[in-house]
Amino acid sequence: MSKPVRVRFAPSPTGPLHIGGVRTALYNYLFARKMGGKMLLRIEDTDQNRFVPGAEEYIIEALRWAGIEIDEGQGVDSGDGDAAFRPGPHAPYRQSERRDIYQKEAQRLVDEGKAYYAFDTAEELDAMRQRLEVANAPAAQYNAITRMQMRNSLTLRADEVKARIQAGEPYVIRLKTPRKEEVRVNDLIRGWVNVHSSAIDDKVLLKSDGLPTYHLANIVDDHLMEITHVIRGEEWLPSAPLHVLLYRYLGWEDTMPQFAHLPLLLKPEGNGKLSKRDADLGGFPIFPLQWTDPATGVVARGFREDGYLPEATINFLALLGWNPGTEQELFTMDELIASFDLAQVHKAGARFDIQKAQWFNHQYIRLRPDAELAPAVQQRAEAAGFDCPSEKAEKIVALLKGRVNFAHEIFTEADTIFNAPTTYDETIAAAKWNDDAVRAVTAFRDALGGFEGEFLADTIRQVLSDAMTQVGIKQGKIMQAIRLALTGSGAGPDLMLTMEIIGKDETVRRLQNALNTLKVPA
RNA sequence: GGCCGAUUCGUCUAGCGGUUAGGACAUCGCCCUUUCACGGCGGUAACACGGGUUCGAUUCCCGUAUCGGUCACCA
Numbered sequence A: 001m002s003k004p005v006r007v008r009f010a011p012s013p014t015g016p017l018h019i020g021g022v023r024t025a026l027y028n029y030l031f032a033r034k035m036g037g038k039m040l041l042r043i044e045d046t047d048q049n050r051f052v053p054g055a056e057e058y059i060i061e062a063l064r065w066a067g068i069e070i071d072e073g074q075g076v077d078s079g080d081g082d083a084a085f086r087p088g089p090h091a092p093y094r095q096s097e098r099r100d101i102y103q104k105e106a107q108r109l110v111d112e113g114k115a116y117y118a119f120d121t122a123e124e125l126d127a128m129r130q131r132l133e134v135a136n137a138p139a140a141q142y143n144a145i146t147r148m149q150m151r152n153s154l155t156l157r158a159d160e161v162k163a164r165i166q167a168g169e170p171y172v173i174r175l176k177t178p179r180k181e182e183v184r185v186n187d188l189i190r191g192w193v194n195v196h197s198s199a200i201d202d203k204v205l206l207k208s209d210g211l212p213t214y215h216l217a218n219i220v221d222d223h224l225m226e227i228t229h230v231i232r233g234e235e236w237l238p239s240a241p242l243h244v245l246l247y248r249y250l251g252w253e254d255t256m257p258q259f260a261h262l263p264l265l266l267k268p269e270g271n272g273k274l275s276k277r278d279a280d281l282g283g284f285p286i287f288p289l290q291w292t293d294p295a296t297g298v299v300a301r302g303f304r305e306d307g308y309l310p311e312a313t314i315n316f317l318a319l320l321g322w323n324p325g326t327e328q329e330l331f332t333m334d335e336l337i338a339s340f341d342l343a344q345v346h347k348a349g350a351r352f353d354i355q356k357a358q359w360f361n362h363q364y365i366r367l368r369p370d371a372e373l374a375p376a377v378q379q380r381a382e383a384a385g386f387d388c389p390s391e392k393a394e395k396i397v398a399l400l401k402g403r404v405n406f407a408h409e410i411f412t413e414a415d416t417i418f419n420a421p422t423t424y425d426e427t428i429a430a431a432k433w434n435d436d437a438v439r440a441v442t443a444f445r446d447a448l449g450g451f452e453g454e455f456l457a458d459t460i461r462q463v464l465s466d467a468m469t470q471v472g473i474k475q476g477k478i479m480q481a482i483r484l485a486l487t488g489s490g491a492g493p494d495l496m497l498t499m500e501i502i503g504k505d506e507t508v509r510r511l512q513n514a515l516n517t518l519k520v521p522a
Numbered sequence B: 001g002g003c004c005g006a007u008u009c010g011u012c013u014a015g016c017g018g019u020u021a022g023g024a025c026a027u028c029g030c031c032c033u034u035u036c037a038c039g040g041c042g043g044u045a046a047c048a049c050g051g052g053u054u055c056g057a058u059u060c061c062c063g064u065a066u067c068g069g070u071c072a073c074c075a
Helices: A019-034 A055-066 A099-111 A122-134 A158-166 A214-224 A234-250 A276-282 A310-318 A333-339 A354-367 A370-383 A390-403 A408-413 A426-432 A435-449 A457-471 A475-487 A495-502 A504-517
Strands: A006-009 A038-041 A115-118 A172-175 A182-187 A191-196 A204-206 A229-233 A258-262
Touching: A006 A019, A006 A229, A019 A038, A019 A055, A019 A229, A019 A258, A019 A310, A019 A333, A038 A055, A055 A310, A099 A115, A099 A172, A099 A204, A099 A214, A099 A234, A172 A234, A182 A234, A182 A258, A191 A234, A204 A214, A214 A234, A229 A234, A234 A258, A310 A333, A310 A354, A354 A390, A370 A390, A370 A408, A390 A408, A390 A495, A426 A475, A435 A457, A435 A475, A435 A504, A457 A475, A457 A495, A475 A495, A475 A504, A495 A504
Parallel strands: A006 A038, A229 A258
Antiparallel strands: A115 A172, A172 A204, A182 A191
16 A cells, blocks of 8 residues: 655745646646545745745635645635634645754755855856856866865865854855766656766755755655655756755655656747747736736736636646547546546647637537526626616527637627617628618518517517518528618627517617618619 | 757647557638528648668657757745
8 A cells, every 4th residue: 555645736936826837736636636645735935035925825816716626735724714723734834934944954964964064155156157167167067076176064174164154154055966876767757867966066955044945945845745746847857866866865765756747838839938928929818817916016917817717727728738548628627637647648848829728718618507607798788888687698698608719708799789780881781781671671670560479589580581471582682681780790699589689679670770771772 | 058858730639560640729611500600521731850670660779850948045
């Protein structure tokens, strides 16, 4: 029996969560649920300089919107406002609140000779890198060779090191990376990846401000929080060997989690990974939720605010880099969980195609019950000053939801229902408004005037059909003219239903109005 | 540049030695329809290149090319 699966999503609160981050969270979530495990949210806020207020709340809200549930850590609350509530057995889940833990482990590495103090200033480091570059060294890094030329506890006398620290001189703790060693990482998606330790430099583990870097904090927390699988973006693959080394040096290699590095999301066109700039250029969102930059006040659009349904967004993201091997395209979250498999995650990066996202949205909009879409339409209509009871809103939804990609487009498309035409499409008028059209519209108007029953699409169709038979005009020839008279346009949703919705009186009024306004071309 | 990773239609992908190389988005055409859509049906369109291995390579191996990532006291 193996350990219960525990995964974590560990973003940095440096701004709004990128849509790629949502996908990473999603894959973690799908895997956890599939395996009957737990999903943690940990906040990696060890860089005080990049901390952005509101970012953590944003991340939590975005995950909640997407339907990605957190079992433990930040974002889990007591539900009853209990101030002493701890979101899990390994609290705190904010790294800035765990500094003592990291310092202790870093110190342990120093004591065991696996790490060392370094006093070099930024200028000295620059000088070293420049020197190496000029000397054409393969890589300008702080490593097994260059460390002996720098100011650190390996080159300075022990009493001097002690004196410097006691004098309060700033220092960092660096990993003493082995000179020659093959480090192997097993990736669940890519298989074995081998890296020579000479390619790994003496990474800073503990910064001079006393906070850990990502590498240390990540390993320490993943170990303490009993993480079994690390599922993260491909940008971490190059540092995975370093992480393996750290597990080893900390004595935790036997319980080291398994790794899975996810392919990146790429620009829709051109080179590189998907960026905010691409979103601006392409006119699509790249963040799950709208985000207002607290420093500049600049607003970035969000999938939610743009009208994407969470289930459509999730469905779209899930298929960007993963595929169950079947021809199914539409998945509920439960279906995704049931079919998800890390082994089927693609290895190469995926271009971000917003058209596909729109198609998914279209699918989910048309699947939504009319009654769920109606209130929004009703609200918008009433806000715009139109009378729109819920039965009418529902009919409008039924008429239009299959034609749109976004719910808000239903209201926009319904413009011809709420507003009688003030102008008429000239091309259609020139082509279709002729003597027959006038006779037909007149006859239809009169027939409607004498009509007494319930004003429904089917009966309207019958009235029209009868009237056309009477005047001896083929219905197909004048439909465009009637549409023109009613909506001012040559295109739109089903006409009979449109008339049913606007009602008999308004229909007659519009027909009359067209008769008064439109002239038959000479 | 060093290191690591990747490479099937324009895009997302299926394929895991023998297939008419399948699906979806986009695109084009037809049908349906009173119009425009939706929908249905169909078309165009891909194994980066060169060597091996093999009776046989999209599939395995090695090169080349291209793309991506990474080389901070950022994550």
